[in-house]
Amino acid sequence: xxxxxxxxSSGHPPAGVAVIRISGPGVRFGLETVAGSVPAPRWxxxxxxxxxxxxxxxxGLVIFFPAxxxxxxxxxxxxxxxxxxxxxxxxxxxxxxxSGFRPADAGEFTRRAFENGRMDLTAVEGxxxxxxxxxxxxxxxxxxxxxxxxxxxxxxxARRLTHARAMIEAEIDFSDExxxxxxxxxxxxxxxxxxxxxxxxxLKGARAGEIVRSGFQIALVGAPNVGKSSLLxxxxxxxxxxxxxxxxxxxxxIQTRLDIGGYLVLLMDTAGIRASDNPVELEGMRRTLLxxxxxxxxxxLRSLGDGVPEVANEALAPERLIVWTKSDLVDNEAFEHPxxxxxxxSKTGHGLDALLHAVADRLSRxxxxxxxxxxxxxxxxxxxxxxxxxxxxxxxxxDVPIEIRSELLRVASGTLGxxxxxxxxxxxxxxIFSEFCVGK
Numbered sequence: 001x002x003x004x005x006x007x008x009s010s011g012h013p014p015a016g017v018a019v020i021r022i023s024g025p026g027v028r029f030g031l032e033t034v035a036g037s038v039p040a041p042r043w044x045x046x047x048x049x050x051x052x053x054x055x056x057x058x059x060g061l062v063i064f065f066p067a068x069x070x071x072x073x074x075x076x077x078x079x080x081x082x083x084x085x086x087x088x089x090x091x092x093x094x095x096x097x098x099s100g101f102r103p104a105d106a107g108e109f110t111r112r113a114f115e116n117g118r119m120d121l122t123a124v125e126g127x128x129x130x131x132x133x134x135x136x137x138x139x140x141x142x143x144x145x146x147x148x149x150x151x152x153x154x155x156x157x158a159r160r161l162t163h164a165r166a167m168i169e170a171e172i173d174f175s176d177e178x179x180x181x182x183x184x185x186x187x188x189x190x191x192x193x194x195x196x197x198x199x200x201x202x203l204k205g206a207r208a209g210e211i212v213r214s215g216f217q218i219a220l221v222g223a224p225n226v227g228k229s230s231l232l233x234x235x236x237x238x239x240x241x242x243x244x245x246x247x248x249x250x251x252x253x254i255q256t257r258l259d260i261g262g263y264l265v266l267l268m269d270t271a272g273i274r275a276s277d278n279p280v281e282l283e284g285m286r287r288t289l290l291x292x293x294x295x296x297x298x299x300x301l302r303s304l305g306d307g308v309p310e311v312a313n314e315a316l317a318p319e320r321l322i323v324w325t326k327s328d329l330v331d332n333e334a335f336e337h338p339x340x341x342x343x344x345x346s347k348t349g350h351g352l353d354a355l356l357h358a359v360a361d362r363l364s365r366x367x368x369x370x371x372x373x374x375x376x377x378x379x380x381x382x383x384x385x386x387x388x389x390x391x392x393x394x395x396x397x398x399d400v401p402i403e404i405r406s407e408l409l410r411v412a413s414g415t416l417g418x419x420x421x422x423x424x425x426x427x428x429x430x431x432i433f434s435e436f437c438v439g440k
Contacts, residue, residue: 004030005104005112006095008088015083020091023109026100027064027075034094035062035079049081051094058087072109073116114421121421122150125377129213136262141212141376149373150380153202154416160195161391161413164188168406192409193395199388202374206381209374211296215257215264216363219292222301224272227325230346231301232256232269235356240269253291261360268295297362299323299355304343321358327351380419387415 004024010017022030031038033052039045044061051057060081070076081087095101110127113119119127126145133139167188220228232254233239240256254269270291271284292298298320304327322341328348342358344351375381390412394405 004098004101005108006030006092006101007104007109008092009078009109010083013083013085013088018081018083018088020079020081020088020095021104021109022077022079022095022101023070023072023074023104023112024100025075026098027077030095030098030101031062031064031077033098034091039064041066044080049079049091049094051090052097057090057094058082068116068118071118072112073118074112120148120151122154122380122419123148124421126150129376134257135259135264137212138264141209141374144373145376150375151420153373154420157195157199158413158416158422160191161409161416164192165406165409165413168402168409172402172406189395192391196388196391196395199384199391203381203384203388205374206384209376210378210381212263212374213376215266216260216297217266217268217295218297218299218359219268219270219288219295220299220301221270221288221292222272222325223303226272226301226303227346228269228272228301229254231299231323231325231344232267234346234349234352235267253287260356261363263360263363265359265363295319297321297359301325302341304329323355383415383419387412390415 002024004022004026006020006022008018009021010019028038034049034057035045035047036050037045037047039047039062041064044063046059047062048056049058049060058081060079063078063080065071065076065078067074067076079091081091092103096103110119110124114121114124123146126142126147129138129142130146133142220232222228235258236256240254253271256267258265258267268291270288273285273288296319300320300322302322302324304324324341324343326345326347327343327350328345342351342355344355346352375384390408394408394412397405397408
């Protein structure tokens with residue numbers, strides 16, 4: 001019989017209320033010990049909380065969720081007590097004295113929910129992302145994934161693969177039976193071709209899903225003293241980077257997190273690019289170029305402080321936006337031109353709203369499905385590519401024995417199962433659940 005686990009599931013004290021969660025076979029006995037009785041399922045009961053010697057520790061609400069209709073699928077209880085450090089410590093100490101009780105490991109409540117079939121791996125990952133969500137887009141995407149949208153999509157694909165294999169096996173095993181018409185297997189290939197197209201289209205949204213989850217990376221690139229650090233500080237509305245008149249102040253990549261249009265944006269200040277023989281400065285410029293190459297958007301900064309610039313003739317690439325800085329030093333009316341880019345001043349704030357609007361507009365174009373069913377992690381993308389490879393090989397293998405084509409579909413189905421956790425993924429579990437906090 002497994003242990004009964006307990007942990008503080010609410011935030012760090014002090015707080016108005018603290019929630020202590022308990023899960024396992026000893027929940028009923030534990031409630032009788034510390035609360036005097038087991039309340040009716042899903043009814044909040046005000047109870048005295050006492051230790052094993054009967055000493056009053058606190059007073060709070062006790063809620064009981066009987067198995068299997070609970071978060072973990074086991075008997076679960078919640079003690080809602082006062083959120084002082086002393087009250088929490090006293091109640092946790094009382095629980096530790098009960099035989100078979102122990103503190104929960106990180107993510108152990110969620111792991112038990114997975115092991116008991118209450119959640120699949122995509123929902124587990126969505127819940128992890130929901131706990132860490134910083135922006136509205138992250139919240140929506142994580143909530144959709146935690147609610148099972150990806151699971152339903154992948155399980156639907158798996159059922160189609162199973163049906164296709166069943167039709168192939170029927171033709172192989174019962175080809176001599178009159179009830180099984182010839183070429184039954186031929187009927188499955190149009191659907192398998194359609195499935196390959198759906199997976200391919202789904203994979204196109206992988207980058208958008210990763211951007212929402214991990215952040216849209218924007219690199220500030222330009223010559224020394226062009227105003228990169230000043231713009232970073234102005235957009236962050238705090239002093240993130242050191243600003244100096246001395247060229248080459250920024251030697252490494254400095255990053256700050258912003259919420260723009262409901263999306264997480266990682267804004268990166270980089271070392272200025274210029275001719276130099278200083279090895280430290282050269283290393284900074286090397287990192288600048290690497291950052292620009294991997295960024296989702298490059299803001300190429302140019303200074304207006306030296307006079308009226310020529311109109312930029314080159315076409316602006318989708319991943320690059322020209323930004324003219326220090327507009328407070330010149331007459332802005334002299335720069336009205338559709339191809340010149342954006343004019344900003346970190347000192348006066350001129351043009352910052354227009355810049356944020358331009359970035360938000362690019363973010364809003366992310367190819368998101370209406371229900372948020374996008375792959376959000378690298379492991380999703382890799383497994384989906386493997387699945388697509390097997391399905392396409394089965395569809396294209398017209399000269400391959402039918403048994404081999406059926407085996408390819410079986411492998412594809414197993415690959416989908418690794419995403420949801422319906423097949424063996426033991427090596428992944430420790431990594432996934434270690435991302436959770438204790439109490440979840």
